Structure formats: structure tokens, C-alpha cells
Amino acid sequence: xxxxxxxxxxxxxxxxxxxxxxxxxxxxxxxxxxxxxxxxxxxxxxxxxxxxxxxxxxxxxxxxxxxxxxxxxxxxxxxxxxxxxxxxxxxxxxxxxxxxxxxxxxxxxxxxxxxxxxxxxxxxxxxxxxxxxxxxxxxxxxxxxxxxxxxxxxxxxxxxxxxxxxxxxxxxxxxxxxxxxxxxxxxxxxxxxxxxxxxxxxxxxxxxxxxxxxxxxxxxxxxxxxxxxxxxxxxxxxxxxxxxxxxxxxxxxxxxxxxxxxxxxxxxxxxxxxxxxxxxxxxxxxxxxxxxxxxxxxxxxxxxxxxxxxxxxxxxxxxxxxxxxxxxxxxxxxxxxxxxxxxxxxxxxxxxxxxxxxxxxxxxxxxxxxxxxxxxxxxxxxxxxxxxxxxxxxxxxxxx
Amino acid sequence: xxxxxxxxxxxxxxxxxxxxxxxxxxxxxxxxxxxxxxxxxxxxxxxxxxxxxxxxxxxxxxxxxxxxxxxxxxxxxxxxxxxxxxxxxxxxxxxxxxxxxxxxxxxxxxxxxxxxxxxxxxxxxxxxxxxxxxxxxxxxxxxxxxxxxxxxxxxxxxxxxxxxxxxxxxxxxxxxxxxxxxxxxxxxxxxxxxxxxxxxxxxxxxxxxxxxxxxxxxxxxxxxxxxxxxxxxxxxxxxxxxxxxxxxxxxxxxxxxxxxxxxxxxxxxxxxxxxxxxxxxxxxxxxxxxxxxxxxxxxxxxxxxxxxxxxxxxxxxxxxxxxxxxxxxxxxxxxxxxxxxxxxxxxxxxxxxxxxxxxxxxxxxxxxxxxxxxxxxxxxxxxxxxxxxxxxxxxxxxxx
Numbered sequence: 001x002x003x004x005x006x007x008x009x010x011x012x013x014x015x016x017x018x019x020x021x022x023x024x025x026x027x028x029x030x031x032x033x034x035x036x037x038x039x040x041x042x043x044x045x046x047x048x049x050x051x052x053x054x055x056x057x058x059x060x061x062x063x064x065x066x067x068x069x070x071x072x073x074x075x076x077x078x079x080x081x082x083x084x085x086x087x088x089x090x091x092x093x094x095x096x097x098x099x100x101x102x103x104x105x106x107x108x109x110x111x112x113x114x115x116x117x118x119x120x121x122x123x124x125x126x127x128x129x130x131x132x133x134x135x136x137x138x139x140x141x142x143x144x145x146x147x148x149x150x151x152x153x154x155x156x157x158x159x160x161x162x163x164x165x166x167x168x169x170x171x172x173x174x175x176x177x178x179x180x181x182x183x184x185x186x187x188x189x190x191x192x193x194x195x196x197x198x199x200x201x202x203x204x205x206x207x208x209x210x211x212x213x214x215x216x217x218x219x220x221x222x223x224x225x226x227x228x229x230x231x232x233x234x235x236x237x238x239x240x241x242x243x244x245x246x247x248x249x250x251x252x253x254x255x256x257x258x259x260x261x262x263x264x265x266x267x268x269x270x271x272x273x274x275x276x277x278x279x280x281x282x283x284x285x286x287x288x289x290x291x292x293x294x295x296x297x298x299x300x301x302x303x304x305x306x307x308x309x310x311x312x313x314x315x316x317x318x319x320x321x322x323x324x325x326x327x328x329x330x331x332x333x334x335x336x337x338x339x340x341x342x343x344x345x346x347x348x349x350x351x352x353x354x355x356x357x358x359x360x361x362x363x364x365x366x367x368x369x370x371x372x373x374x375x376x377x378x379x380x381x382x383x384x385x386x387x388x389x390x391x392x393x394x395x396x397x398x399x400x
Numbered sequence: 401x402x403x404x405x406x407x408x409x410x411x412x413x414x415x416x417x418x419x420x421x422x423x424x425x426x427x428x429x430x431x432x433x434x435x436x437x438x439x440x441x442x443x444x445x446x447x448x449x450x451x452x453x454x455x456x457x458x459x460x461x462x463x464x465x466x467x468x469x470x471x472x473x474x475x476x477x478x479x480x481x482x483x484x485x486x487x488x489x490x491x492x493x494x495x496x497x498x499x500x501x502x503x504x505x506x507x508x509x510x511x512x513x514x515x516x517x518x519x520x521x522x523x524x525x526x527x528x529x530x531x532x533x534x535x536x537x538x539x540x541x542x543x544x545x546x547x548x549x550x551x552x553x554x555x556x557x558x559x560x561x562x563x564x565x566x567x568x569x570x571x572x573x574x575x576x577x578x579x580x581x582x583x584x585x586x587x588x589x590x591x592x593x594x595x596x597x598x599x600x601x602x603x604x605x606x607x608x609x610x611x612x613x614x615x616x617x618x619x620x621x622x623x624x625x626x627x628x629x630x631x632x633x634x635x636x637x638x639x640x641x642x643x644x645x646x647x648x649x650x651x652x653x654x655x656x657x658x659x660x661x662x663x664x665x666x667x668x669x670x671x672x673x674x675x676x677x678x679x680x681x682x683x684x685x686x687x688x689x690x691x692x693x694x695x696x697x698x699x700x701x702x703x704x705x706x707x708x709x710x711x712x713x714x715x716x717x718x719x720x721x722x723x724x725x726x727x728x729x730x731x732x733x734x735x736x737x738x739x740x741x742x743x744x745x746x747x748x749x750x751x752x753x754x755x756x757x758x759x760x761x762x763x764x765x766x767x768x769x770x771x772x773x774x775x776x777x778x779x780x781x782x783x784x785x786x787x788x789x790x791x792x793x794x795x796x797x798x799x800x
Binding site for chain 1: 690794
């Protein structure tokens with residue numbers, strides 16, 4: 001059963017605050033396994049593998065594992081690269097043979113699980129004896145077959161804290177400004193924007209409205225939603241997914257994202273829906289609206305990482321190596337929540353085939369009927385993932 | 401010497417993560433002072449005083465003081481209101497008499513110190529026996545006569561952490577994106593944008609360029625600066641003040657901030673310079689650039705507050721009450737840094753007249769010759785203000 005050889009590991013896709021904690025879990029365990037001789041890290045994900053641009057991690061100092069648990073982003077470098085060409089596969093097979101790679105770990109999201117699965121299939125078809133395991137990570141939380149994804153809890157913690165905290169800012173400034181729109185990551189799914197609700201304790205607290213990509217965004221309905229809250233409270237805090245679209249499937253306010261002379265269309269590089277909707281509220285309702293758009297800050301702040309997320313990210317990395325030791329291959333590690341009353345989570349596995357390229361959307365029962373907030377069920381699902389409780393901030397005149 | 405009566409306290413201007421800690425310092429001390437009978441808080445700053453819209457804080461539970469030290473924004477409510485009309489002054493005098501206000505504390509920035517000074521002068525001129533003290537707060541750090549301002553250290557900590565952490569995100573994604581621009585608060589001064597440098601340990605770390613309002617912003621020079629760094633590193637992280645202006649004194653990229661049909665011109669409510677410059681880099685250099693613009697999040701995150709800032713904010717609030725007890729009036733509390741080697745700071749005082757409406761700019765020796773970074777002297781000045789050290793994050797291949 002013991003397959004002797006080297007380990008190749010890569011990180012792929014958008015970074016998270018804890019993707020290095022998964023790397024730490026892999027490294028910590030790999031160093032204990034006698035069958036693993038050398039450990040190589042891909043520089044910039046699979047692109048580094050294709051270019052043979054590798055870090056030799058075998059002799060890194062022992063404190064690296066500990067440091068990685070609080071180091072932001074992907075320390076090996078990352079990429080967005082889908083394997084399509086035949087020569088890429090040939091190049092990888094040659095690399096594996098030349099470096100005696102017998103263990104392959106790819107830490108990433110949907111696309112990366114597809115990459116990992118393709119590589120696993122390739123080596124099997126070509127009779128090259130190598131085990132491949134995918135380790136999940138994504139702040140989008142959109143991988144299927146796992147209760148949640150490492151990385152999500154920390155980004156959700158940032159979103160939850162910064163929403164309720166900057167909500168207090170708007171509440172304090174309500175005689176000067178009316179609306180704050182917090183534009184939150186998640187192009188296709190509302191998991192992250194939904195987490196904005198986790199610090200809310202009363203009607204006055206932010207957010208007051210949440211818009212998710214799972215629902216068609218109607219500008220007229222939005223204007224009326226904002227007006228209703230403003231009439232009641234005097235200020236409105238909106239949590240808005242960057243990926244909201246109209247009935248034609250067009251991203252809201254993204255027209256200017258297409259004018260780039262080099263043809264870049266990604267909304268992240270344009271003005272985004274938040275500023276567009278702030279202007280709309282000015283024109284339609286005469287409200288002063290401000291857009292908070294922290295961008296990559298929301299997926300990189302290890303300084304506000306969720307403690308449970310860090311632990312679980314480490315656990316799934318370690319689990320990948322334990323699965324290797326048991327002869328397992330071609331799976332993604334999962335996080336399985338137990339059914340008991342308290343929150344408990346263990347690491348499991350699922351065939352890569354079942355997750356590659358599949359997105360998990362917010363289920364119906366996590367979205368309210370009006371499509372402008374999350375349900376209590378969502379909050380119950382999400383709360384254990386963000387670590388320590390959100391503080392109970394002071395309010396005057398409430399006996400607390 | 402003992403003047404018996406009531407205390408009126410207000411919070412004014414843009415909130416900070418620790419403005420409530422100053423309120424806590426005032427309340428904690430006021431409750432111990434036998435000459436103070438009741439404590440009133442203005443709802444929404446001086447606007448609440450004008451409308452007689454007050455909180456009675458006298459009988460709030462004892463744990464309020466503790467909770468306020470970690471509660472974001474201005475719990476009493478804030479405003480931006482300059483006293484100009486005669487009837488406003490008359491209305492305040494009547495309020496003071498009717499409520500037997502003998503102690504007046506206003507926590508705020510430049511404009512608020514002016515308000516406090518005007519009220520102090522008014523009561524003196526009209527023979528109404530009341531003491532007035534200003535307590536400084538501003539994330540902009542632009543009040544004169546104090547080493548620094550409570551609120552600045554916490555916002556600077558957020559900026560320093562989020563710059564170096566999201567810088568790692570860009571570095572990891574360098575094969576996919578080229579530039580991140582972090583748009584940072586401070587319309588007239590570069591104190592906050594400068595703090596972006598505090599987590600930088602090596603050339604690879606963010607930021608690579610810092611643009612402050614104290615220097616004219618030249619778009620051509622900016623493009624060349626970015627190109628030079630990109631040619632060398634392959635990615636560029638820019639810390640950009642929201643208040644950068646061209647040679648005509650016009651805010652960069654703020655033309656669209658003026659189209660609002662209600663005549664709002666504040667840059668906070670427009671697209672801002674960051675997105676504008678991202679587009680410029682796309683057009684001029686073909687680079688993919690993304691703008692991080694956390695907006696009010698950067699001035700409200702108590703969850704990443706600087707521990708020394710929280711302590712000092714509490715200290716200046718308490719000091720105001722101690723000064724009252726000593727018969728002092730018409731001053732602003734200051735933070736005075738001692739000359740010794742270690743960092744030590746005590747609370748002092750300065751006449752309100754010396755600070756009202758005066759802005760403190762970054763001095764020459766805090767800005768590099770090229771006008772695109774801060775100096776080591778600035779870093780030495782700022783570092784003790786942000787509390788715990790910024791973590792030393794892992795890098796591969798550096799023996800650490």
C-alpha cells in the first residue's frame with residue numbers, strides 16, 4: 001500500500017484568509033509520513049507546474065507551519081487557469097515522472113476541483129501511479145457535497161463584523177447621510193452577502209436589506225424597499241451582492257465594465273453595482289448614499305479570521321494526507337456537520353467527480369419571501385462558522 | 401471652586417472606532433464627581449441640543465462604561481453642524497439654563513472644537529457660569545497641538561493590516577491581475593493613507609506607492625510610477641488618498657460626483673478617484689486594476705481597534721472631567737508624547753482657540769522626495785499608535 005515518492009501541492013483561484021492554514025495542515029502531516037520524500041509547491045498554481053516553477057518546501061523551517069495559520073492569501077501564489085490543451089496534460093505527466101510526484105494536492109474551488117479531477121483521471125488512464133486529492137477553499141461557499149467551505153467562515157466574519165460596525169456609523173450620521181450600500185463578493189451565490197446579517201440584534205442594526213444573486217434584481221423594487229425603510233428609520237444599510245443581475249441576466253450597473261480597451265469584462269474591475277445604485281437613489285429619492293466596497297480586503301483579513309475556520313482549514317489539509325496514507329485518491333475532502341445540538345464538524349470525503357464545476361446556490365429556505373433578506377434558518381446554519389460571537393455593542397436607553 | 405450642576409456631552413463629526421471609549425472615560429469619571437448631578441447626552445450632537453433631544457445618561461447601568469470601550473461609531477448619534485445663526489446661540493443658552501448645565505463636553509474634530517470654543521465664549525460673554533472642554537477625535541489625525549488624535553491609531557491599524565493582507569492577495573493573483581488601488585479616507589491630509597506602510601517588511605509587500613493630498617497629483621507621473629513597479633515586480637499595490645487633486649485643485653476623478661440632481665458634491669458619494677485611476681491604467685498600460693474602497697468600514701471597525709488608541713481615548717475623556725474638577729475651561733485635551741526612547745503618552749491641554757478650525761498637514765519630512773511614499777520618520781512616529789505589532793507573515797524561501 002505504501003507508495004513512496006514526492007508530494008506536489010498547489011493553491012488556486014481567489015485566495016482566502018485560511019488557504020495557508022490548509023497548506024499548513026498538509027505540510028505538518030506530510031513531514032511525518034515516511035513514504036513522502038520531498039515536498040514541492042507550485043508557484044502560481046498549475047501555471048507554475050506547467051512552467052516547472054516550483055518551490056522546494058522540504059527543508060523549510062519548522063515554524064513555517066505555525067506561521068502559515070495566520071498568513072493571508074496564497075503563499076505559494078495562485079492562478080485562474082483551466083487545463084484545456086493536450087500539450088498541457090503531456091507537460092504535467094512529464095513533470096510528475098521527472099520529479100517522481102506520487103501525491104498531488106490542489107487547494108481550490110470549483111474550477112480547481114475540476115483541474116484536480118482531470119489530472120487524477122489522466123494519470124490513471126496513462127498508468128502513472130499517483131494519488132490526487134482536492135482540498136476545498138472558497139469564500140464563496142459554493143462547493144457542493146460539503147457542509148461549508150474553508151475560507152467562507154472568515155470572510156463571513158469580516159462581512160458580519162464590518163456590516164454591523166459600519167452600520168453603527170451610518171446610524172450615527174443619519175442627519176447627514178441616508179444610505180450605505182456594502183458591495184459584497186460572490187458573483188453567482190449569496191452565501192457571503194447573507195452573512196452580513198449575523199451581527200444584527202435589533203431593527204436599528206445593519207443590514208436592513210440583503211440582495212443575493214439567486215434572485216432577479218429589480219431596480220424599481222429596490223427603490224421602494226429603500227424608501228420604506230428610510231421612511232421608518234431615517235437611514236438604510238443595504239448588503240448587496242456584486243453579482244446581482246436584471247431580468248436579462250445583465251449585471252446591474254456593469255455597463256461601464258465593458259469599455260476597457262483590452263476587453264476585460266469582470267465586474268471587479270469596473271465601477272460595480274453599488275456606486276450605480278447610490279446614484280440611482282440620489283436621482284430617484286434624493287437620498288445621499290455611499291458605497292462601501294472593500295474588494296479583496298474582505299477575502300484577505302486574517303486579522304479577523306474565524307477561529308473555527310482556521311482550525312477546519314488546517315483539519316482538511318491534514319485529512320488529505322491521512323486519506324493518502326489510507327490509499328485514497330480522486331476525492332475532495334469535505335466538512336461534515338454532525339446532527340447533534342451543538343456545532344461539531346469532522347472531515348470526510350467525496351469523489352471529485354461529484355463536485356468538479358458544480359456550484360451550490362443558497363437554497364430556497366435560506367431566502368425570505370420578498371427576496372431581500374435571509375431567514376433565521378440561514379443564520380442558524382452560518383453562525384457557528386464565524387468563530388467567536390459578534391460582540392453585543394452598547395445601546396443607550398435599553399438598560400444594557 | 402466647586403460648581404454644582406449638570407453635565408451635557410455630545411459627539412460630533414465622522415465617527416471613529418474609539419469615540420465611545422472617550423465617552424466611557426467621561427462617564428466613568430463623572431459618576432464619581434459629587435458636583436455633577438445629572439448627565440445628559442445630545443442625540444445627534446449639537447443638533448440634538450438645539451432640538452432639546454437629549455438622552456438622560458445618569459441612570460444607565462454600570463456596565464455601559466465597559467461596553468462603550470468596544471462599541472463602534474458614536475453611540476449618542478453625531479452630526480455635521482456649524483453654529484452660525486444668532487437664534488441657535490440663544491436656544492443653547494436657554495437649554496443650559498433650563499437644564500442647569502454647568503459642564504459641557506464636545507468630542508469631535510476641527511469643526512467641533514470651533515463649536516465648543518464658540519459656546520465657551522458665548523457663556524462667558526453672557527455671564528452664564530459653565531465650563532466647556534473639547535475632547536479630540538478624528539481618524540484624519542489633523543488636529544494641531546496634540547501629538548495625535550484618538551481614533552487615528554485604530555483607523556491606521558485597519559489600514560495597515562488590510563493593506564499588507566490584501567497586498568498578499570494581489571501578489572498571489574499576479575498572473576491574473578496587475579494592480580490594486582486602495583482608496584483611503586482623508587480629504588485634506590495624508591495621515592491615514594500614510595499608515596498603509598506600517599505592515600510593509602520587504603519590497604514585495606504592499607504598498608508600493610502612496611499618494612497623499614499634500615502633493616499635487618499628476619496623472620502622467622502616476623502612470624509612470626505604476627509602470628516602473630509593474631515592470632519590476634509584476635504587480636503594484638497603490639495606497640491612494642480619496643482627496644488627491646490635480647494642479648487646478650480639482651479632486652481626481654470626481655467629475656461624476658457633481659451630477660447628482662440634489663447638488664451633493666462630496667466625493668464620498670461619487671465614484672471616487674480609485675475606480676477612475678483603475679480605468680486610466682487599463683487604457684494607458686493595458687493593466688487589470690481593481691479598486692478596494694472600504695469607505696466607512698475603515699473608520700468603524702472596533703474589532704481591529706488599536707489597544708493603545710482605546711486606552712488613550714478613554715484617558716482623554718477622563719482627563720476632561722479631571723480638568724473640570726480643577727476649574728479648567730475652554731481647552732481641548734491633548735495627547736502629549738514624552739521624549740524618552742519608549743513610547744509614552746500623557747493627557748494635557750491647550751486653549752480651544754489654538755485648535756479650532758485649524759488643520760495639521762503631514763510635515764515635509766514625513767513625505768519622500770518623489771511625493772509617492774512616506775519616510776521612515778513617519779513610520780517611527782506612527783508605529784506605536786496602532787497597538788500590537790503587525791504579524792510577521794510567512795514567506796516561502798526566506799528561512800522564516
